[in-house]
Amino acid sequence: MYATLWRLIPGPVWLRTLIVLVLLAAVLYLLAFFVFPWVDQMTAPAQEVTVDR
Amino acid sequence: MTDSVQGELRRPRRRKRGVVSRVVGVFGELLITAGVLVLLFLGWQFTLNGVMLSNQQASDADQLIDGWQSGGDDASPAPTAPAADGATAAPAFAYGEPPAPTDDAAPGDAEEFAVVYVPRFGSDFKKTIAEGVDPRSVLNKGGAGHYTSTQMPGEVGNFAIAAHRDGWGSPFLKINELQLGDKVYVETQAGWYTYTFRGLEYVTPYGVGVIDPVPQVPNAAPTDRILTMTSCNPLYVASERIIAYSVLTDWTPRSAGAPAEISGLVGA
Numbered sequence: 119m120y121a122t123l124w125r126l127i128p129g130p131v132w133l134r135t136l137i138v139l140v141l142l143a144a145v146l147y148l149l150a151f152f153v154f155p156w157v158d159q160m161t162a163p164a165q166e167v168t169v170d171r
Numbered sequence: 172m173t174d175s176v177q178g179e180l181r182r183p184r185r186r187k188r189g190v191v192s193r194v195v196g197v198f199g200e201l202l203i204t205a206g207v208l209v210l211l212f213l214g215w216q217f218t219l220n221g222v223m224l225s226n227q228q229a230s231d232a233d234q235l236i237d238g239w240q241s242g243g244d245d246a247s248p249a250p251t252a253p254a255a256d257g258a259t260a261a262p263a264f265a266y267g268e269p270p271a272p273t274d275d276a277a278p279g280d281a282e283e284f285a286v287v288y289v290p291r292f293g294s295d296f297k298k299t300i301a302e303g304v305d306p307r308s309v310l311n312k313g314g315a316g317h318y319t320s321t322q323m324p325g326e327v328g329n330f331a332i333a334a335h336r337d338g339w340g341s342p343f344l345k346i347n348e349l350q351l352g353d354k355v356y357v358e359t360q361a362g363w364y365t366y367t368f369r370g371l372e373y374v375t376p377y378g379v380g381v382i383d384p385v386p387q388v389p390n391a392a393p394t395d396r397i398l399t400m401t402s403c404n405p406l407y408v409a410s411e412r413i414i415a416y417s418v419l420t421d422w423t424p425r426s427a428g429a430p431a432e433i434s435g436l437v438g439a
Binding site for chain 1: 196197200201208211212215216219220304306307310311316318333334335336343374376377378379381382401402403409412414
């Protein structure tokens with residue numbers, strides 16, 4: 119899978135490395151500010167710090 | 172010569188890779204990716220998310236305080252009104268009885284209506300208190316939540332709040348480090364309520380008695396003004412609840428300025 123992706127990226131190795139780093143940064147940004155906050159709200163335990171009947 | 176031979180040797184080998192082998196390979200890479208994502212998420216919860224929530228809390232608290240200070244002139248009659256109650260037998264505060272909260276000032280669901288300062292938790296500890304203890308709309312925002320059924324700050328009875336200890340900014344992380352006599356300040360539009368920490372208690376998650384007007388004494392008529400803080404215990408397990416009780420020992424109207432211990436934080 120990742121080998122195929124690597125082959126799909128054009129250019130010499132240094133350019134490919136650069137493109138991969140940029141893509142990784144973009145993925146991490148999307149995860150940290152959009153995906154993870156959403157997952158956090160979805161998976162949050164119902165009651166953890168409160169007393170309840 | 173050797174290059175072309177090697178090239179011919181390598182190519183056929185790659186083509187020979189069977190479908191099963193390739194499917195297994197992709198599946199393995201997906202599993203590794205999933206594992207990395209889970210670890211990233213856990214790391215995010217306890218680092219970046221905590222920092223972001225803390226920053227948001229600080230700016231929310233400052234915004235509340237700014238609103239109160241700019242509206243301070245309109246609220247000026249409040250500190251003078253309590254003088255009439257001065258003769259009651261309740262604890263004698265330097266500025267008299269704190270004003271009773273008015274019904275039209277009741278905060279809406281999940282609305283931030285107070286700021287809590289606990290110097291023991293950190294010299295810059297400043298978090299909002301919002302109405303209700305719903306995890307998604309209140310507690311996971313990194314501040315504290317007010318049990319809607321309990322009293323308001325300064326009222327006779329029990330002002331009960333809850334907050335996280337392990338994640339979501341961990342506002343009450345050091346709740347077990349409170350020491351007798353530590354101050355917990357609650358700021359509202361009216362001014363600052365100074366609660367003094369008295370003791371800890373550990374209960375089950377169903378120990379609702381701790382938020383009664385007289386904690387653990389159902390249906391008793393309250394005379395004290397209690398602040399109850401609840402959080403999870405043990406850390407990361409949460410099979411119990413840790414409870415911190417404080418008692419109102421002073422009250423400072425807005426016109427008199429913030430108590431010395433937190434005055435540096437209020438204007439910030």
